[in-house]
Amino acid sequence: MNDPGSLQNLNDIVLPGPAALWPPAPGWYAVLAVVLALGVWAGFRALKARRLNTYRREAMAELNRIRAQGQGAAHLVPELLKRTALSAWPREEVADLNGSAWHAFLDQTGATEDCASGMGMVLDKLSYAGRGSPGPSDAEFEQLCRAAGAWIQKHRCEEEAA
DSSP, X not given: OOOTTOGGGOOOOOOOOOXXXXXOOHHHHHHHHHHHHHHHHHHHHHHHHHHHTHHHHHHHHHHHHHHHHOGGGTTHHHHHHHHHHXXXXXXXXXXXXXHHHHHHHHHHHHTOOTIIIIIHHHHHHXXXXXXXXXXXXXXXXXXXXXXXXXXXXXOOOHHHHO
16 A cells, blocks of 8 residues: 555645735736826827817807807807907917908808808997997897807817917
8 A cells, every 4th residue: 555656645736815806916006107197298299289178168158148048148258259269379370350350260260151141241240339329120139149159169270289
């Protein structure tokens, strides 16, 4: 029985325990560092975008107040568009624009043709008419508010492209 080759001397195979999850391998530390760096970068980008679009949110809130007042407040829409543009672009580029140059600016920066298709005339009428002059019709007022809201939401300036 002292035969070392005897089958009676064999033991069962002992399986090793499960691999420990902690501490992780060094590669996981690198992955964690990259994920954290990307998260911080994305957070800063989101904060920057939110800060850059503050004027846009305020302009939309003002447009909603004008729309709620009805067509009697339609004369405030051109002023709101000009103030919004002055918030996004340097004063030298926007302040002197009027008439067809202003309409071209709105259409170009908003990627629309609203001013060329008739809203420009309504904007001019509201900008240069006196307070007591007749305002736009209900349909024109609604179309003007819709076009102004689309421009406020869609226009892009140099800062946003970066």
